[in-house]
Amino acid sequence: MIAQMKKMTIALLAAIVVSGLFIASSEAAVVYTPEQKKDLGFEIARELRCPMSVNQSLFDSNAQIANELKGHIFRLLDEGKTKGEIVDYLVQRYGEKIRYSPGLSGGTALLWFGPALLLLGGIGGCVLFVRRSRRAA
Amino acid sequence: MIAEIGHLLLIISTALALLMALVPLYGVMTNNGYLRSYTRVLSSSAALALVTSVLCLAWGFISDDFSISYVANHSNTQLAWFYKIAAVWGSHEGSMLLWVTLIAVWGAIIALQHYQDDPDFIARQQAILGMIIAGFNLFLLFTSNPFARNLPNIPIEGRDLNPVLQDIGLIFHPPLLFLGYVGLTIIFAAAMAALLGSKLEKHQAGWLRHWVLIAWVFLTGGNALGSWWAYNELGWGGWWFWDPVENSSFIPWLVATALLHSVIVTEKRDGLKLTTLLLCLLAFSLSLLGTFLVRSGIVQSVHAFASDPTRGMSILSLLIIFVAGALLLFALKGERFKRALDFELVSKDSFILMGVAILVAAAMSVLLGTFYPLLFELAGLGTISVGAPYFNAIFVPLTFVTVVLMGITPMVQWQKDRSLQLKPLLMLAAITLVGATTLCVLHKEPMNLFLWLGSASAIWLLGCLILSLFACKGQNRKFSRRMLGMYIAHFGAVVSIIGATAISNYEEEAMLRMGPGQGKPLGDYIFVYEATENVESTAFTALQARIAVLDAEENPLGYIFPQRQTFKSNGMQMSQAGIDRGFLRDLYISKGVQLSDTEYLVRISIKPLACWIWLGGALMMIGGLLCALPCRRRVSVTESHPAQQPLLAGESA
Numbered sequence: 066m067i068a069q070m071k072k073m074t075i076a077l078l079a080a081i082v083v084s085g086l087f088i089a090s091s092e093a094a095v096v097y098t099p100e101q102k103k104d105l106g107f108e109i110a111r112e113l114r115c116p117m118s119v120n121q122s123l124f125d126s127n128a129q130i131a132n133e134l135k136g137h138i139f140r141l142l143d144e145g146k147t148k149g150e151i152v153d154y155l156v157q158r159y160g161e162k163i164r165y166s167p168g169l170s171g172g173t174a175l176l177w178f179g180p181a182l183l184l185l186g187g188i189g190g191c192v193l194f195v196r197r198s199r200r201a202a
Numbered sequence: 203m204i205a206e207i208g209h210l211l212l213i214i215s216t217a218l219a220l221l222m223a224l225v226p227l228y229g230v231m232t233n234n235g236y237l238r239s240y241t242r243v244l245s246s247s248a249a250l251a252l253v254t255s256v257l258c259l260a261w262g263f264i265s266d267d268f269s270i271s272y273v274a275n276h277s278n279t280q281l282a283w284f285y286k287i288a289a290v291w292g293s294h295e296g297s298m299l300l301w302v303t304l305i306a307v308w309g310a311i312i313a314l315q316h317y318q319d320d321p322d323f324i325a326r327q328q329a330i331l332g333m334i335i336a337g338f339n340l341f342l343l344f345t346s347n348p349f350a351r352n353l354p355n356i357p358i359e360g361r362d363l364n365p366v367l368q369d370i371g372l373i374f375h376p377p378l379l380f381l382g383y384v385g386l387t388i389i390f391a392a393a394m395a396a397l398l399g400s401k402l403e404k405h406q407a408g409w410l411r412h413w414v415l416i417a418w419v420f421l422t423g424g425n426a427l428g429s430w431w432a433y434n435e436l437g438w439g440g441w442w443f444w445d446p447v448e449n450s451s452f453i454p455w456l457v458a459t460a461l462l463h464s465v466i467v468t469e470k471r472d473g474l475k476l477t478t479l480l481l482c483l484l485a486f487s488l489s490l491l492g493t494f495l496v497r498s499g500i501v502q503s504v505h506a507f508a509s510d511p512t513r514g515m516s517i518l519s520l521l522i523i524f525v526a527g528a529l530l531l532f533a534l535k536g537e538r539f540k541r542a543l544d545f546e547l548v549s550k551d552s553f554i555l556m557g558v559a560i561l562v563a564a565a566m567s568v569l570l571g572t573f574y575p576l577l578f579e580l581a582g583l584g585t586i587s588v589g590a591p592y593f594n595a596i597f598v599p600l601t602f603v604t605v606v607l608m609g610i611t612p613m614v615q616w617q618k619d620r621s622l623q624l625k626p627l628l629m630l631a632a633i634t635l636v637g638a639t640t641l642c643v644l645h646k647e648p649m650n651l652f653l654w655l656g657s658a659s660a661i662w663l664l665g666c667l668i669l670s671l672f673a674c675k676g677q678n679r680k681f682s683r684r685m686l687g688m689y690i691a692h693f694g695a696v697v698s699i700i701g702a703t704a705i706s707n708y709e710e711e712a713m714l715r716m717g718p719g720q721g722k723p724l725g726d727y728i729f730v731y732e733a734t735e736n737v738e739s740t741a742f743t744a745l746q747a748r749i750a751v752l753d754a755e756e757n758p759l760g761y762i763f764p765q766r767q768t769f770k771s772n773g774m775q776m777s778q779a780g781i782d783r784g785f786l787r788d789l790y791i792s793k794g795v796q797l798s799d800t801e802y803l804v805r806i807s808i809k810p811l812a813c814w815i816w817l818g819g820a821l822m823m824i825g826g827l828l829c830a831l832p833c834r835r836r837v838s839v840t841e842s843h844p845a846q847q848p849l850l851a852g853e854s855a
Binding site for chain 2: 111112173183186188
């Protein structure tokens with residue numbers, strides 16, 4: 066059982082790392098089908114913040130600028146830009162704040178690794194605590 | 203006149219609460235039974251005063267007494283009577299008054315019900331509640347008095363209740379959430395009483411468990427209803443947007459869920475007392491922190507609610523006083539609750555402890571994400587946003603880990619488990635792996651890790667529930683009501699996870715220009731924009747689209763009416779989505795800005811299994827209630843409880 070749990074922990078770690086890579090990776094395709102373009106455009110619009118509204122994604126916002134930016138995203142997709150390129154372009158123009166999922170940097174390391182540390186610390190702490198107290202008993 | 207009575211009663215209740223904070227505690231400390239016996243009188247009269255005070259405020263709304271600023275600012279003569287009543291908690295002052303009143307009422311019920319059984323414990327708990335009520339009341343009286351008058355310039359007509367709030371959601375969602383927070387307050391007071399008394403006995407743990415369950419049921423309801431409301435209102439980010447205001451009620455829910463499980467160990471096995479007590483303090487602190495976050499306006503939220511920085515400071519000071527006091531007491535007395543661990547690593551106790559750790563880690567992660575932009579800015583690093591994509595990226599894997607443990611734990615025995623069958627679990631793991639991978643391969647984006655994690659969670663948890671039911675049957679174990687409650691609540695989690703995974707990964711949508719006569723096929727349906735209509739209601743005028751829904755063979759299925767509403771009172775515009783609800787899918791249409799004389803920007807979505815998200819919430823509530831209902835056998839304090847069987851020394855090595 067313990068061995069199994071260890072395996073689970075490793076699998077979990079792997080899952081977290083893979084998920085991180087997955088999110089970081091950007092699509093390499095350049096020519097999109099209309100369906101792909103729509104999905105990708107909506108996906109990008111959902112991950113960006115409307116510069117005018119209080120706390121709304123571009124997708125949800127009805128502000129003038131949000132509609133313009135949505136149009137812009139689709140134009141960039143027409144040009145064959147990848148998701149990463151489009152997001153970078155908009156971040157350059159509107160600042161880091163436009164992105165709901167901040168890029169990894171020195172300042173955001175805690176944000177990105179904090180949850181994994183909390184999780185591992187929590188589980189690891191419990192296991193150590195129980196084993197140590199059992200040994201002491 | 204009525205308002206003055208309400209105001210006076212608020213002051214009187216403050217005085218009563220202060221007495222409630224001092225007299226019973228002094229009585230207990232000096233072993234003076236006479237003083238202690240005032241507990242019930244004080245708490246019930248404080249509750250009575252506060253209830254009457256709320257009724258006075260409600261009367262102000264019903265009778266359109268615009269000399270009361272709070273009424274004038276949040277109601278008018280045109281408002282329907284039920285919204286007038288709901289407007290009592292529609293903004294800051296009234297909602298705080300309702301909150302503190304609910305604390306007093308719940309506290310008084312407990313005092314009347316249980317004082318006889320354990321006077322010292324209840325007296326201490328009521329004293330702590332007295333301090334909290336007094337603190338809240340002073341805050342109300344000095345910074346946000348709901349009875350403040352508009353004299354001498356009494357307006358003829360009031361302003362309006364924020365049009366966004368004129369919804370069935372306002373009538374139920376805030377009171378449910380407040381009841382949840384009130385439950386956390388009651389639990390906090392109980393934990394403090396236990397700390398003050400340096401002991402947490404079995405019957406006290408039983409009460410604690412009961413209150414935790416009720417608080418959790420209310421919190422679940424509050425969160426689920428909030429999510430449902432946001433889903434119906436366009437521009438609120440859908441069913442869950444990880445907005446700071448949403449997070450501030452979700453974090454206490456996560457901690458309450460952890461507490462709910464650790465208190466079971468405390469009650470059943472007399473273990474994890476320190477964990478339980480600490481979680482009680484944590485849950486209450488986080489509910490206050492959430493309140494501070496929501497009402498101070500320090501974070502930007504689409505649900506911004508009565509924000510005012512000056513009030514924020516007062517809430518923050520209350521928070522600091524309570525938390526500092528509680529932590530100090532915990533540090534001083536915590537040692538006395540320590541006892542040797544009597545369970546092994548593979549046991550239900552230990553798995554629950556790990557589950558608690560994961561849930562708290564999840565709560566802290568959400569807290570971290572919510573406060574990060576603020577801290578980032580304070581540190582002078584610039585401005586960033588932390589939103590849905592980030593939270594999904596951390597929370598979906600966390601949910602998966604939780605679910606893995608959540609599935610196994612019901613099958614593991616207390617104390618030590620040497621008979622856990624690994625074979626069926628491994629088989630189930632294989633099924634989960636294959637099932638989730640197949641779903642991913644069939645999906646249009648095969649590398650979709652969220653879909654994998656979500657579907658694996660659902661399959662694993664459902665499979666585990668079935669396995670453990672069979673195991674129960676095989677062992678001929680008695681199936682108690684509490685176990686039934688657990689199964690229903692865990693099944694509710696499965697249903698919610700399925701709903702959330704489906705809506706996040708299988709939604710079909712289109713955004714297009716549409717005007718009368720135009721149609722659009724999407725999925726298995728065809729949507730035809732038939733006409734734009736004008737609609738009048740008491741509160742707003744609306745441009746409404748009549749959109750016919752046809753199936754693939756062009757048989758008519760019905761109509762959907764999305765609206766763009768303009769409120770008469772303040773000209774504010776809102777989009778109300780048109781939804782055709784179904785068990786397997788919701789058809790969701792919203793009408794946005796006007797693009798030409800006849801055309802509008804229209805968003806059409808087919809949201810699969812949308813209602814499962816809230817259905818799961820309802821199942822969790824039912825399960826929680828089944829567990830919370832008192833046992834037929836009354837808890838007797840004098841009854842002796844056999845000590846738990848100690849593990850043999852030889853076995854523990």
